[in-house]
Amino acid sequence: MSYQVGKNGKPKRGVSLYSYSGEYGVTMNLEDMFVEMQDMGAKGLEILANTHIEGYPNPSDEWLENWDRLLKKYDIVPVEYGHWVDSRLYQGRELTSEESYKMLVRDFKLANRLGFTILRTKLGVIDDDLTPVENWREFIKMALPMAEKYNVRICPEIHAPTLLKSKTVEDYVEFIEQTGTKYFGLNIDFGVFETQPLPASEWGPNDFIMPKCEHSPVEDIIPLLPYVYCCHAKFLMMSNDFQELTIPYEKIINTLIEHNWDGYMLSEYEGPKKDVTGYTSEQLRKHHVMMKRILGE
Amino acid sequence: MLEKPCIQSRGFKNVERNGRIIGFQLNIRSLYYRGVWLSQLRPATVTVDGETFTGEQITWTINGVTYTQNEMASLGNVHWGILEPATLTVAKEGGLETGSHDIEVSYSFSSSYMPPSMDTMLSSGVNKRTLIMV
Numbered sequence: 520m521s522y523q524v525g526k527n528g529k530p531k532r533g534v535s536l537y538s539y540s541g542e543y544g545v546t547m548n549l550e551d552m553f554v555e556m557q558d559m560g561a562k563g564l565e566i567l568a569n570t571h572i573e574g575y576p577n578p579s580d581e582w583l584e585n586w587d588r589l590l591k592k593y594d595i596v597p598v599e600y601g602h603w604v605d606s607r608l609y610q611g612r613e614l615t616s617e618e619s620y621k622m623l624v625r626d627f628k629l630a631n632r633l634g635f636t637i638l639r640t641k642l643g644v645i646d647d648d649l650t651p652v653e654n655w656r657e658f659i660k661m662a663l664p665m666a667e668k669y670n671v672r673i674c675p676e677i678h679a680p681t682l683l684k685s686k687t688v689e690d691y692v693e694f695i696e697q698t699g700t701k702y703f704g705l706n707i708d709f710g711v712f713e714t715q716p717l718p719a720s721e722w723g724p725n726d727f728i729m730p731k732c733e734h735s736p737v738e739d740i741i742p743l744l745p746y747v748y749c750c751h752a753k754f755l756m757m758s759n760d761f762q763e764l765t766i767p768y769e770k771i772i773n774t775l776i777e778h779n780w781d782g783y784m785l786s787e788y789e790g791p792k793k794d795v796t797g798y799t800s801e802q803l804r805k806h807h808v809m810m811k812r813i814l815g816e
Numbered sequence: 817m818l819e820k821p822c823i824q825s826r827g828f829k830n831v832e833r834n835g836r837i838i839g840f841q842l843n844i845r846s847l848y849y850r851g852v853w854l855s856q857l858r859p860a861t862v863t864v865d866g867e868t869f870t871g872e873q874i875t876w877t878i879n880g881v882t883y884t885q886n887e888m889a890s891l892g893n894v895h896w897g898i899l900e901p902a903t904l905t906v907a908k909e910g911g912l913e914t915g916s917h918d919i920e921v922s923y924s925f926s927s928s929y930m931p932p933s934m935d936t937m938l939s940s941g942v943n944k945r946t947l948i949m950v
Contacts (some may be wrong), residue, residue: 544899569851572900574860607928607935608892609855674873693842727938771875 520539526779528770531564533598535751535785536571538803541793543570546612553593555800558816559807563783565596565749572633573775576625586633599706599749599784600671601681602626606643606652613643619658621637624665631669637748639706640673649681656694659703666702671750674706680732683711683739695746706745708787710753711735713765717755722791737770752784755806756791761812772813781800784810818845821822822943823921830911830949837911840864842947843901844921853900854870854883854891858900858936862906869906870930877903912949921946 530571534556535614539547542815549571556564578586607611614622616716623640630638633773642651666673681687684799688705695703713734722728740747756764786806827843842862846852860876862869876883878896882905896902904921906912924939 537849544845546817548817567850569895570849573897573899575851575895575897594818603929605856605926605928607852607932608853608858610858610889610926641929644931647931647933649929649931680905725940775865 528779529814530750530780531563531783532558532559532597532807532814533565533783533785534559534561534726535565535567535601535787537565537567537705538786538788538793538799539740540570541722544790547659547795550589552587553595555803556595557593560811561786561803562594563785564595564598565599565601565785565787566633566635567601568629569603578629583632584690590634596783597634597636599637599639599674600626600633601639601641601787602630602653604643606660609770611653613654615660616654616658619652619654620661623658627662627665627669627671627808630671633723635705636670636808637672637706638674639676639751641747642675648685648687649678650687651675652773660698661692663698663700663702668694670704673703673746676706676708676751677804678708678733678751679710679713679729679734681706681711683735684734685705685742686742692743692746702747705743706749706751707740708751708753709741709766709768709771709784710738710751710789712767712771714767715765717765717790721756726733726791732804737767737774740771740774741778744775744778747780747782749782750775750784751787752806753787753789754802754803754806755784755789757802761805763806763809763810768809768811772810776814786810817900818899821945822847822940823919823945825898825945825947827901827903828949830906831938837880838909839905839907840911840949841903841905842919843878843922844943845901846896846898847943848938849898849923850891851895851900854878854896855886855896856926858924858939860904860921861898862904864906864908864912864917866918867908869908873907875905884912889930890928905913914949916946916948917942918946 826841922942924936
């Protein structure tokens with residue numbers, strides 16, 4: 520089974536179930552989301568372990584059987600497993616490397632059982648620039664042999680306000696080059712390429728609005744592509760003529776095509792009205808119309 | 817399926833022990849997009865018709881197990897999932913009278929991937945709903 524980074528073919532389409540977080544458990548269940556993915560021909564799946572696995576971190580046998588059934592029935596590829604190393608798990612101190620390692624391995628095993636080969640590993644941060652915890656190298660290094668054993672690639676998500684040309688990303692790349700590992704890489708969230716913010720008037724009173732920050736030019740992704748196992752196709756608003764209003768999608772996807780990057784772009788809707796029944800579904804469909812057109816599918 | 821607001825109407829009732837009403841219960845769902853470990857939660861406050869309950873006056877029941885708010889702080893391996901309502905049991909001798917009650921519930925949680933200065937910023941603030949005790 521390929522783990523989605525190669526030099527032949529084009530980017531592939533998928534969905535992060537995070538998109539449906541305003542409806543999950545209220546108006547939609549896991550199977551409903553799979554039905555929508557099948558409708559859109561979006562085969563690649565991202566789940567959030569702590570959200571979409573009932574009984575996490577110990578799902579029942581019945582739940583696991585149903586999982587296997589749903590993947591088969593809707594022809595879904597488990598791509599990325601979102602999980603967290605909650606460094607501030609206990610108030611007043613940070614997790615030790617040993618505790619962080621144990622948290623990682625618990626998720627490696629579950630991700631492997633569910634068929635995932637890439638992990639979106641959210642690390643704890645220590646400042647406003649999202650610098651990861653100081654001991655990340657230590658516990659990631661400890662975990663690499665287990666990542667290999669369970670065939671999963673640990674990928675921190677590079678998310679605004681982090682820039683692609685930044686100390687954080689340089690440190691990750693240096694770690695990959697020094698260790699020579701194939702089991703640690705990057706997930707790039709397309710929000711890093713935002714060219715204009717969504718007008719404040721579009722947001723609801725309870726929405727979290729990203730503070731203003733600097734963004735990266737699209738070409739900054741090119742030198743990183745060998746390490747990028749997966750992307751979050753972040754979007755905030757699709758117009759009725761199938762354009763995304765804040766992120767330069769055409770340029771991003773064409774850059775990926777030109778460099779033969781063939782991983783999954785997982786749609787991640789993070790705009791307003793997520794809790795309005797059917798709104799996210801419509802936004803996702805428009806997003807996939809746009810991506811299909813740019814991909815020439 | 818759960819009701820959309822944090823405060824659920826299903827499960828709102830008085831609690832009886834040994835023939836005496838010792839308090840009341842209500843269910844809440846998490847409005848965060850992911851489940852959390854109990855140690856990430858910060859203690860809840862419940863206000864009913866202007867009367868506020870805090871700390872050890874409130875217990876949480878998750879998946880059939882009941883926890884005091886004190887002990888939750890050290891439980892980093894017990895998970896509260898998104899699909900599981902939590903039952904808050906509030907100690908109030910005699911419980912609540914039949915009729916409408918204005919309920920407010922607030923609690924927060926830590927998110928390690930946010931800057932430390934924004935640790936509990938994703939929490940949903942004060943949740944309000946009027947519930948009917950029968």
